[in-house]
Amino acid sequence: MNKSAHYRASRSERADTGVAVGRAREGAGAGMTASLGSAEAPRHAGRDRHSLTEMMHAPRLAIEAVMPSVDDGRFAAKAIVGETVRVTAVILCDGHDTLAARVCWRPVPPGQEAAAGWHTAPMTLVQPAGNDLWEGFITPQTLGRYEFVIEAWRDVFGTWRNELTKKHAAGVPIALELEEGRRLVFDALDRLGNGNGQPLQDGTGEWHEPPALIQLRQVLAQLDHEPATTAERVDTLLSPETQAAMQQAEAFEHLTRSDCHYPLDVDRERAAFASWYELFPRSQTDDARRHGTFADVHARLPMIRDMGFDVLYFPPIHPIGHTHRKGRNNTLTPAPDDPGSPYAIGSEAGGHDAIHPELGGFEEFRALVRAAHEHDLEIALDFAIQCSPDHPWLAEHPGWFAWRPDGTIRYAENPPKKYEDIVNVDFYAEDARPALWEALRDVVQLWVDEGVKIFRVDNPHTKPFPFWEWLIADIRSRDPQVLFFAEAFTRPAIMARLGKVGFSMSYTYFTWRNTKAELTEYFTRLNESPLRECYRPNFFVNTPDINPVFLQSSGRPGFLIRAALATMGSGLWGMYSGFELCEAAPIPGREEYLDAEKYEIRPRDYFAPGNINGEIAQLNWIRRDNPALQRHTGITFLEIDNERILYFARGTPEQGNVVLVAISLDPHAAQEGHFELPLWWFGLADDAELHGEDLMTGHRWSWYGKWQWTRLTPEMPFGIWRVRAPDQGWRGVA
């Protein structure tokens, strides 16, 4: 009895918490639970229990399926500064009246809840009208967060115009309609006169009546002028001037607004169009026994620039730990002079805010950033949130880590990979909130302040989504130029989620897509919602961790194939140094490089025979010269009668720039086939002439007719042809 009394007491003590009581009794299985407790109010709870009063004043129109949007407005859709965004929505109303709609949009500067004014852009009904789809176009001109909202209303004067026009054409009596039109004008004039028709001040400081008011007064006068004929009255009421004036006095009848302010994240151009080159600064040496330095990197800049790259990315440049340091080929038994993995961050020389002493100091780093800039190269750093056991944080902030019963910390794993030389922080440890979160933000801010505006983030999917959502927004609220690049090779929904929470671009599955069917399916999916709005793919052809199986046996032709696929497939592509030399020696049976650079210093002869430097330079030049190739969107797969050739077209929205790309997927043998020209894009008949230009060679010719033939060889396994109608200029623009 004592015991049960104890339990009864503790039960009633807990009664108010609800959740824990009910949950614990049911565990994770099926059953009843008392309540969901004190969670935040759910978004739509009771939203469909409307009182009569509410519903009488509820929006009469419906605005559905607003795009671009991510998870119905929960996250920002991605946009590029200066690039027009097509905003669409399905807009509905009961009845048959004419509707009107517009997009209202504005920048939302950080820290300002209410931005100044709204821009507006009219929306129009997309044909065929039966889909009730409306579109409008907006062009953000500054970086950072924007928002838009859609407004729609019943267009009373437009409805009346339509009816009058039809009846007048049909010759039926319209006296009543004319009187109704007159009353609409009268009401509009009343709205203007009541303050909506403010006078305008001209250059001399004089005030003038707004033209709409003058116009509508004239309309009324003309209608009331007795000798006016019906035809004259019709002309007056249907004139474009009257319509414009009536729009100035719009009544916005049954004005309805989209449920949500849809956010847009406006990035700079480089978030969508960039060519990345990755190198280990320590390997920029001619002797594996001499550690390369920032100063050594200077000598590489002209060559990297000349190959057409614009982002130069370094793996971590911070001090490397000693404890459990990895030896060559990822062994656990390093030789004394093995440099260790740069991902084992932190030693007595410092942590994420320090530079590995053998690379140089902050002065040398700044000089390199400047020099890169002078070569039109932007430096991207690696943000890898992990610590060598020697990282200062372990001693300074033991509460930021999860210690095991024996006083150790679990080493990091990304199954099946094991990282014995690093440990992870615990974002939700008691001491870590907010100190760890702030410390990590401060690390990023430090490098931003040093002029680094792009961060490649290592394994972001093993750190909490809310952390990234906060960190990225926080950094970008001060500098919206900063871009984050997610290195997450994991399940598709998680990779998309990282794009949603703020990563500007992402690694992809491209490296593992080899067949025509795989590539077609993957490129298509990246072009469609929901990925289209939240996920920018950066096609890396290799990484220090990924030595693709295809390249291990393809020889030089395979490197050309993958370079062409990456450069032509997305506005964003990248390579890790050695690719241009067709390096492919693997650990046998593995997708990893033999003698991986992560664990040793690897000098290279960057002009070694067989290199593809020239081809890469030409591919990058072609990209810079053709807007159609500067995005991953806008791809159309076309017919070719060969399963080993991928053939597609890239076009800018108005087809001003159209590039056809045929890539053999066979590095070992020639492939040939008949392929179709998209003559219909140019409004041309199937037997028409089309001008073609080989962008690798500069050769120009005329094609006649829809079906053509090509042959691709291992020596030049792809064709890149800019096409134009005969009445366009050679650049494809009329």
Place this chain on the structure above:
Amino acid sequence: MNKSAHYRASRSERADTGVAVGRAREGAGAGMTASLGSAEAPRHAGRDRHSLTEMMHAPRLAIEAVMPSVDDGRFAAKAIVGETVRVTAVILCDGHDTLAARVCWRPVPPGQEAAAGWHTAPMTLVQPAGNDLWEGFITPQTLGRYEFVIEAWRDVFGTWRNELTKKHAAGVPIALELEEGRRLVFDALDRLGNGNGQPLQDGTGEWHEPPALIQLRQVLAQLDHEPATTAERVDTLLSPETQAAMQQAEAFEHLTRSDCHYPLDVDRERAAFASWYELFPRSQTDDARRHGTFADVHARLPMIRDMGFDVLYFPPIHPIGHTHRKGRNNTLTPAPDDPGSPYAIGSEAGGHDAIHPELGGFEEFRALVRAAHEHDLEIALDFAIQCSPDHPWLAEHPGWFAWRPDGTIRYAENPPKKYEDIVNVDFYAEDARPALWEALRDVVQLWVDEGVKIFRVDNPHTKPFPFWEWLIADIRSRDPQVLFFAEAFTRPAIMARLGKVGFSMSYTYFTWRNTKAELTEYFTRLNESPLRECYRPNFFVNTPDINPVFLQSSGRPGFLIRAALATMGSGLWGMYSGFELCEAAPIPGREEYLDAEKYEIRPRDYFAPGNINGEIAQLNWIRRDNPALQRHTGITFLEIDNERILYFARGTPEQGNVVLVAISLDPHAAQEGHFELPLWWFGLADDAELHGEDLMTGHRWSWYGKWQWTRLTPEMPFGIWRVRAPDQGWRGVA
């Protein structure tokens, strides 16, 4: 100067309104506008501007793509009482830990904001796991509104179990893991001891410790028992009993809830499975000069029941107006004895709450409702919100109508159709809110009180969506049996919207889908999201307004074809009387009946030669006997090498009931073809035996092999075959 001073004054007077000022100046065109004014706060405004404090406590897991849902929870998804609903969501977390999830669901009785307790159902990860899709199953057992929410958390003990299991199997040291497991048990025990392990009262009123608490105490004792071997400790910690007890003490680490409580509308079975028969009571007479009455309808009930119908639907039964009454064939010059269109509602005899005197009175109506019920028939009425000019409301409530400058009211139109004999109410007139809305609700409630639980609603798309959302919820809050059937033949998004705001079922485009491609595309679309969740199609083969072109020249075989398509294509189908007699005489070149019954009394000989009463009865019987045919969902199109034969399979979720349907679309000639049997559904090889049963004739046989052949003739243009594996019973259930 005086004038501009005036304008300046009025301008500053208006400065605080913002909207009107900014809007009016820009009109509906592009430009800047000052602000969006005082609209309700947008749902997500600022939602992605999170402070560090907020984000440190934000949900760590992500729950995305919750289904079933309509517009992300804005509207209720449709369900049927007693039918299991599959709830799915994509659930994500950073890292590699094991997750757990469940659906919490409950009825939401009207007027009760917080219902009592939540039911819970566990969710499991759907294979392949790479899609991160979880599923759970719930089965609402009562009518009306439900809601569900998804909860997910990190399964700490499960994560630990997985790791221990792998390491133990690999033979690596696990002492540390065992100690970690011990601590998890200790913490769980602590949670139970702190009130989550309330004692349970048994039948005799005695209190007992919960089994989980006893179990976990035993686990600790066994672990701490010194001679215990590692193997014994592993067995203890990994035992199913320990797991069950740990779930009872679940810590719900990083518990995350879906953004929204997703509503479900639970309807009775008849909302998804019903066969409708439509007749004009006034035509139930043997003499066009004698007006049929409710009493006359009694004689038809046995025949309608025997044909397998269960809903008997009447066009409006209210008094018919005299002003602008329509004559035969929709003329504007009626003869003195023309009865007029029943859609011209209202006369000196009353309005929507009255009965047309020539049909009978309320007593006769009640008797008919009772008699129908005794014949297993449910009566559905027409709810047509429009008024003859003689409707009492025009005089009593002139403020409910929009009057034109000449004192008239615009007559109704549904372009291109004109209804000169009726006028529409104005839902947003000043006097109409709320009086008109309430009056209309009261009309429906009156007929609900008379025992009518199904309303076919005439042209709902010309009345405001918020009105329907309120009216349907209001009526169903008192009687969730009541169903509304939307007669909207308009654009697809509007038809879907009506389903969203509460209509239980809808007319469709079925009548205009004739070719194999059209039917396949349409049936498929109805089976998919977003229509699947919000739109139940009722396939009417004809209506008093629609005399389908196909039937005008098809003869009897065409009627059999359309009956088979409708009955086999959806759980809901209907016909308007005359169809069973293959009536098809059109107004030449129009989709309308000659001598349309809407404008005259049309006696019929329901046993006239050439009728298809028997075939309709058999089709309806087949539907009642096969659950696979009682929904519009669950359709699979299969291969047949003839473009004039539509061939599909219908199956219940576990394939317990599988029906194959082959329908010739050619009423004029025999069609034949080879078709495939879906042997793979039964796990059978391509050369296996499958039992077939012709549900029209009862004939049974065995098919051998995947490809079979059939021939369909105009006399019997379809085949309906129930199939089963040889080890199942003939009813298709093992």
